[in-house]
Amino acid sequence: MRARLPLLLLLGGTAVLYLWRLGDSGWANAYYSAAAQAGAASWRAWFFGATDASGSITVDKTPASVWVMGLSARLFGVNAWSVLVPQALMGVASVGLLYATVKRTAGQAAGLIAGVVFALTPVAVLMFRFNNPDALLVLLLVAGAYCTVRAAESASWRWLVLAGAAVGVGFLTKMLQAFLVLPAFGAAYAFAAPTSWGRKVLHLSGALGAMVVAGGWWVLVVELVPDRPYIGGSQGNSVLELALGYNGLGRLTGDEVGSVGGGRGWGSVGWSRLLGAEMGGQIAWLLPTALVLLVAGAWAGRRRERVGLLLWGGWLLVTAGVFSFMNGIIHAYYTVALAPAIGAIIGTGAVVLWRRRTEPGAAAALSGALAVTALQCYLLLLGWSPALATAVLVLGLLAAVGLFLSAAAPPALVVPVAVVAALLGPGAYSVATAATPHSGAIPSAGPASSRGGGVVVFGGANRGMGGLLSAPTPGAQLVDLLRDNSGRYKWAAAVVGSNNAAGYQLGSGVPVMAVGGFNGTDPAPTLEQFQQLVRSGQIHYFLGGAFMPAETGSDASQRIAEWVEATFQATTVDDVTVYDLTAEAQG
Structure with missing residues (x-):
């Protein structure tokens, strides 16, 4: 011993x-x-x-x-x-x-x-x-x-x-x-x-x-x-x-x-x-x-x-x-x-x-x-x-x-x-x-760290780097909205970027689709595939969010965000822009 x-x-x-x-x-x-x-x-x-x-x-x-x-x-x-x-x-x-x-x-x-x-x-x-x-x-x-x-x-x-x-x-x-x-x-x-x-x-x-x-x-x-x-x-x-x-x-x-x-x-x-x-x-x-x-x-x-x-x-x-x-x-x-x-x-x-x-x-x-x-x-x-x-x-x-x-x-x-x-x-x-809490996609050892960068916003409030490197925390009203009748849909919501999706999903406990993946640059789904999912009633809401611009990769997520913004009526819940994809499209 x-x-x-x-x-x-x-x-x-x-x-x-x-x-x-x-x-x-x-x-x-x-x-x-x-x-x-x-x-x-x-x-x-x-x-x-x-x-x-x-x-x-x-x-x-x-x-x-x-x-x-x-x-x-x-x-x-x-x-x-x-x-x-x-x-x-x-x-x-x-x-x-x-x-x-x-x-x-x-x-x-x-x-x-x-x-x-x-x-x-x-x-x-x-x-x-x-x-x-x-x-x-x-x-x-x-x-x-x-x-x-x-x-x-x-x-x-x-x-x-x-x-x-x-x-x-x-x-x-x-x-x-x-x-x-x-x-x-x-x-x-x-x-x-x-x-x-x-x-x-x-x-x-x-x-x-x-x-x-x-x-x-x-x-x-x-x-x-x-x-x-x-x-x-x-x-x-x-x-x-x-x-x-x-x-x-x-x-x-x-x-x-x-x-x-x-x-x-x-x-x-x-x-x-x-x-x-x-x-x-x-x-x-x-x-x-x-x-x-x-x-x-x-x-x-x-x-x-x-x-x-x-x-x-x-x-x-x-x-x-x-x-x-x-x-x-x-x-x-x-x-x-x-x-x-x-x-x-x-x-x-x-x-x-x-x-x-x-x-x-x-x-x-x-x-x-x-x-x-x-x-x-x-x-x-x-x-x-x-x-x-x-x-x-x-x-x-x-x-x-x-x-x-x-x-x-x-x-x-x-x-x-x-x-x-x-x-x-x-x-x-x-x-x-x-002794220091650490969060986000790029942690750094030590007592404190800070990072920054530019964003592009589609249909929602500017959250800075939150669209790419850190996740948002949804408010109580938005959580209730996402949970309401969520069992009827395959995805309670969709949002550009994996960290955006992660924040809303962890806060609400219901599936949220990460359009475009981590960087918003994956062709998943394409605009046509997303439109088909909307027509078949598999996604309830689309949430506006921030994400970084990319020089390479697919622009499918940007096209999806622009289509949603042009097609559906926007409302604001807890400072987040929300589109009801099951509602009738705008004229």
Whole structure:
């Protein structure tokens, strides 16, 4: 029990941080909360990841994370806690798996350091308290790393197949991003597995096959079933187009048909992107430190430790490189995928260098890593808390001197100061993140964030970015209106944009069609299809709302909004423009 106490404290502390005041964020990302609500009401909507129970259109990702939230909502009711608690528990499980993985290659102390660094990374605190797909993706990829390490120890094809399956399910969570770890997993197994090269190739091929099966079965079903919801984010109702285009190669090239702004203009590319104002506070606290310890640990480590550094270093460098140079849509919270690798490298590298601290080279590397940490945290804290920034810098530099003189300095004094200096900055920022409610489509770690942008309004009040990135909260009169006789209609209402639809659906509990999908640029439905649904009495109301203009993609949603405005009489309920599609058309 005593040996397990540090791990229990790590997991317990992580659970408190990730669950504390979790409900303050409400629906968090209403887009996925609405899909969970739909899945709780309809198994068909749950399987395809539809945003409403009647199944008009899916979320613009593969639906594995929606499956988890939908099941939780079925069991515990549709509420903020049933949607968000699974993400927090995924975070605790990810920390535990990271500890177990690093422990196998570098020992318990390294595993504990890795877990603490990971748990206190601000973007990890953000995303494990939020309902985007990233929480499940990180859990699955860490599980894949654990299986790869187990496989490499004894050339076990079974463990390697499990690693492939974990990455495959990761594809069902967030598509091609899951594949960024494949070079690292393959290299670690090829380097370390105690078997012939022929068997290594055979085992890796089997793992690749498992990945294809685990990630491809749902894609095959979707492509073969014609009577299903439209695939959100695609222009041709194809999940393969979504995976390879809007959510695939388009993220690299910037050529994303249907994206607002054409998928371009998402910040300057280059290695400095991860250290800049937008992403620095999310992930960059210990990123330079990890790079220093990666090189030094590879030089000073034993074979098993080098295997771990090869795996985590490959994960970090490939993922960081893609995030740094991709030209398409990228958001700061994507960087949560770097957090496990940073934690593992720091845990492994710190233990390796501490073991050899009496050697000048190791002492210099350990001291330099902490000095880099102190300077980086100072720069990130300066705009938020100058006093804390100064304290971190002073403590860090003092501890760096102590580590350089580690042969003479007492470890009982140097080590605690070094740990506090390294973790005080990201720890304080993480607590501020947990204490701040976060909502909308683009969350950001830290005490506060603000975003803005332009809109186009059709038949309703201007809600700013609410038409695209955040969901409206309907008033009581509008809720009563949507619920009244809603059972007679397949959709109680329709509105342009998925976040608009999500807000009205979550507020009323009845299906609301998201015309045009997330960006309002999907041809779902077309004007002709929408007119047929209106003629057959399947949609009760159309709600005016705001949405962003797009340079590419379908203009069907705009045409639908204009047709409704020209055809039906407008009324205003709770400051929302409402069109009764069952009423007689205007002359």
